[in-house]
Amino acid sequence: MKPKININNLIRDNIRAIKPYSSARDDFKDVSTNDMVFLDANENPFENGVNRYPDPLQKNLKKLVSKIKKIGEESIFIGNGSDEVLDLIVRAFCVPSKDNIITLPPTYGMYGVIAEINAIENRKVLLNNDFQPEVKNILEQIDSNTKILFLCSPNNPTGNSFEASIVEELVQNFEGLVIIDEAYIDFSNEQSWLSRLEMFPNLIIVQTLSKAYALAGIRIGLCYASKEIITVLNSIKPPYNVNELSQQKAISRLHQIAGVESEISELISERKRLKKELESGVSFIEKIYPSDSNFLLIKVDDATTRYNQLISYGIVVRNRSLEPLCNNCLRISVGVSEENQRLIIALKALQ
Numbered sequence: 367m368k369p370k371i372n373i374n375n376l377i378r379d380n381i382r383a384i385k386p387y388s389s390a391r392d393d394f395k396d397v398s399t400n401d402m403v404f405l406d407a408n409e410n411p412f413e414n415g416v417n418r419y420p421d422p423l424q425k426n427l428k429k430l431v432s433k434i435k436k437i438g439e440e441s442i443f444i445g446n447g448s449d450e451v452l453d454l455i456v457r458a459f460c461v462p463s464k465d466n467i468i469t470l471p472p473t474y475g476m477y478g479v480i481a482e483i484n485a486i487e488n489r490k491v492l493l494n495n496d497f498q499p500e501v502k503n504i505l506e507q508i509d510s511n512t513k514i515l516f517l518c519s520p521n522n523p524t525g526n527s528f529e530a531s532i533v534e535e536l537v538q539n540f541e542g543l544v545i546i547d548e549a550y551i552d553f554s555n556e557q558s559w560l561s562r563l564e565m566f567p568n569l570i571i572v573q574t575l576s577k578a579y580a581l582a583g584i585r586i587g588l589c590y591a592s593k594e595i596i597t598v599l600n601s602i603k604p605p606y607n608v609n610e611l612s613q614q615k616a617i618s619r620l621h622q623i624a625g626v627e628s629e630i631s632e633l634i635s636e637r638k639r640l641k642k643e644l645e646s647g648v649s650f651i652e653k654i655y656p657s658d659s660n661f662l663l664i665k666v667d668d669a670t671t672r673y674n675q676l677i678s679y680g681i682v683v684r685n686r687s688l689e690p691l692c693n694n695c696l697r698i699s700v701g702v703s704e705e706n707q708r709l710i711i712a713l714k715a716l717q
């Protein structure tokens with residue numbers, strides 16, 4: 367068990383003092399009562415399915431998420447994509463021009479962008495050559511203004527998961543918040559950290575419906591943390607941050623979990639097939655890194671040349687060669703079988 371961390375002490379003073387905006391739907395919550403007339407929100411009363419403001423706390427969606435993820439509704443926060451969730455966490459805990467965060471490149475670019483937008487110093491500590499965090503180097507960077515450590519596991523763009531023992535050591539030894547971004551967890555053999563949330567009051571887990579759940583277009587980010595952290599996020603979020611259509615669409619997708627699961631297993635088997643085909647048949651591919659995600663990071667002879675050649679075949683991949691440790695690397699998302707086949711044929715033709 368972790369030594370006591372007082373989340374309250376980590377919150378910015380001005381945020382702790384905030385009195386959240388109280389929306390009409392906050393003032394009178396019991397919308398399930400029949401035969402009520404709602405004249406409180408200046409909405410247009412003519413029904414069209416979206417003329418009313420959405421539920422600010424997404425209660426029906428949270429109920430479903432709670433059931434699927436086996437975690438209490440009070441430990442769930444839902445954002446307009448995980449990008450909004452990450453930004454709200456930074457804004458709640460980091461004082462501009464004073465505090466700092468730690469990120470572990472090569473990793474998801476939004477952490478650094480969010481830090482810059484909020485005038486927060488981003489201390490970058492490179493992963494090692496196996497794309498694992500270097501605990502000693504990370505701990506050395508921590509000072510009294512370090513509020514958040516960002517871990518992305520499985521990591522984007524490297525595709526691998528961080529070793530559980532390393533993550534645990536970091537969570538145990540850092541007195542600030544540790545965010546584990548599990549955007550790709552559904553494609554991984556590793557366990558989510560969700561089951562251990564209660565053991566670590568400074569742990570925040572972020573997931574998304576954008577990848578495995580195939581809902582990138584509706585922008586739903588899921589966040590799990592202690593009640594104290596969830597309460598802070600609720601107090602600073604835009605009142606109606608998740609729109610009505612997104613809530614409805616997410617709910618209907620979560621009712622079809624079997625369909626989601628079958629897509630995930632198909633993508634995992636396609637990932638394995640793609641890896642095998644490319645490992646044997648393409649001479650300019652120098653390395654295909656192990657992947658716990660729905661993409662492959664591959665090292666080629668000349669990433670920019672190969673990227674442009676693939677474009678001429680009508681195939682767009684991501685050139686990550688400018689990222690540290692990713693020299694001449696392309697990141698390739700796993701598509702449906704026909705798309706992967708087109709990629710395989712193109713790469714073999716380019717020999």
Ligand SMILES: *Cc1c(COP(=O)(O)O)cnc(C)c1O
Pocket residue numbers: 446447448449450474518522547549573574575576577582585586587
């Ligand atoms: C794709 C991705 C996300 C998802 O962001 P959304 O805003 O929820 O679409 C989050 N983190 C990482 C590492 C990602 O690659």
